[in-house]
Amino acid sequence: MISSPPGAYRHSNDQWGSFKRLSANLPEGSLVVLDRKVAKLHPTVLTALKARRPHAVLQLTGGERAKSFEALEQVLSAGLTLPRSGTLVAMGGGTIGDVSTMAAHLLKRGVRLVQVPTTLLAAVDSSLGGKGAVDVTVRGRVVKNPVGVFHYAEETWLCPELFASLSDTQRREGALEAWKMVASLDAELFQAYTRRAPALERLVKDARRLKESVCAQDPYEQQGLRRVLNFGHTFGHVLESVSHFKLSHGDAVGLGMLCALDVGRALGVTPPNVAERVEAALQKGPGVLGRERTAQLLGRAALKDIQVLLAADKKTGAGGELRMVLLTDIGVAEIRDVTAPQWRALWPAWTQGVRP
Template sequence: MTTIPVSLGDRSYDVRIETGLLARAGEVLSPLAKGRRMPIVTDANVGAHLLTLQSSLEAAGIASEAIVLPPGEATKSWAQLETLTDRLLELGVERSDHVIALGGGVIGDLVGFATAILKRGCRFVQIPTTLLAQVDSSVGGKTAINSRAGKNLIGAFHQPALVLIDPHVLDTLPLRELRAGYAEVVKYGLIDDFAFFEWCERSAAALLAGDPQARAYAIAHSVTAKARIVAADERELSGTRALLNLGHTFGHALEAETEFSAKLLHGEGVAAGTALAFAFSARQGLCSPEDAQRVAAHLRTVGLPDGLKAAGITASGAQLVEHMLHDKKMAAGTLPFLLACGIGEVFLDKTVDLKDVEAFLDEQPR
């Protein structure tokens, strides 16, 4: 087992990574259960993994209750939040209890927010079942639901008590979902680790094809990078954690344009947004066109969208910028952007003129 600590004082916790860990989860979770029932929140796509988890809990003498929600981004909503909190209250969840989030980023975000507000805060455990959730959303305590105005605008910082990652569960993940998760893997190389980006160029095909060593390395490296950044800037106050938003400002606008539907998965939006961030950086003379083209080429090679056309976006620059105006990072009428001086050299720019962004987006192929 690989154990990666997320060091946050009295909110510290471990991320444990091991193939086959889901089948041993009951043994690992027994100290947290303390004889109490552990509700499991999941979605309808995670049935096989739910049975494995329930069997493991039962073998450890832990009672459980499954709450199965609809799959998809639409589940991060007021309606499903109400459904979930009502059910947890019916089950008699107490502040010291632990709720298990078994699923991808949607389930993790929803359960994290529900437990943040239930009885003014109870505990939860992340067991992510998608690559995107394993390398990104399960770690760091950002929890939220979406609203009509935009993505993740209603939420809270609420750290899990423990994160259990079993790379074996990725064997049942559709290739499209794997690719979407890979967008968050390569992000760590693009931010500040050129050597890891080079590893991604060499190893992405093996990772996506199921190579266990490539997957284990990518997950552990990504989690270690995120844990370091979160420990340095838990609530995104110094700007360090903001680096993790590479591709997200553009990407969230694309997701909003598709109404957060399955037309564009979150990781696909991040990939297209990352390519756009590098292309915009090159247009502004911040990085070389060659670097921007190299990033776009890599994303294309692994089957991810590298811009508006590949993402199926036909909206005008003005329409996409309008979505950006609802971004939660807006401050004093200014929207910070993650731009690049080169691969592995990303920085936060708070001086970007949205008119320049609009013009740039209008120039992009549709």
């Protein structure tokens, strides 16, 4: 039987357990890309890794700066002598996972990848789906993810003890990404979550199941089905950029969802009662930041800069229209083209921190 090449699409192979137990199966001579903060917070991780005689353990500082060509070059240099049959382990949050996925795809035209998400956000979202990307600066503004690859992980290790050190902010931003999928994909689960907030492990398993169900239908984003996962990302990425990435990705997506609800309501796509229910659930459940935060960020930016960021977004159509994910009901989303005059009409309310 001929096996799939490294990085080819495969259904998620999630392994739950302690890092010490799971790492015992790591092939010797693997390249590990490890978030420096994780190494400091969880010193036993390095002990377990060294027991497997790694090719190298490259420590990087997590955060948006890790998604750069400079960081990618560091990973590639560390893995130059890794064999084609080698393994790259990405251990950290989403940014470490992104640059490691890029490197795994490029090294020897593809090596085996193992994801070990250490943040809730990476666990519910970025470690699943095969995407890796780096950022590019355009006219002084950082554009998120315009250069990337698909390279699926062979395994994902989910180690609950690594989540114990997460801050309330990190838990909130991960929960917001999970609620994004629930609100746009599963009405029944949305109802259940509004009645009783799920435990962390349940939240991770539900979010990964929902994302996997979408990715399995469109693994390389060729049919457009995966676009539904971008609910809240169009203006979320803009808010991240104008904050110079002081606003976390999950919090940005939360505010981006509010913008998407506003756009949908203004276009007559999202029924007002649906928009109100989702916004109330995001406030009560994961705790989306207030609209005043959107106003603070957009108030510092020129409208022309916002247009540059949106034009560079990979979800923009050929005519410059935004391809936005808008809700038509709880658990039901559609892709709609939104013209510049349509979203600009909401700008005054957004910069005042009020619902249009």
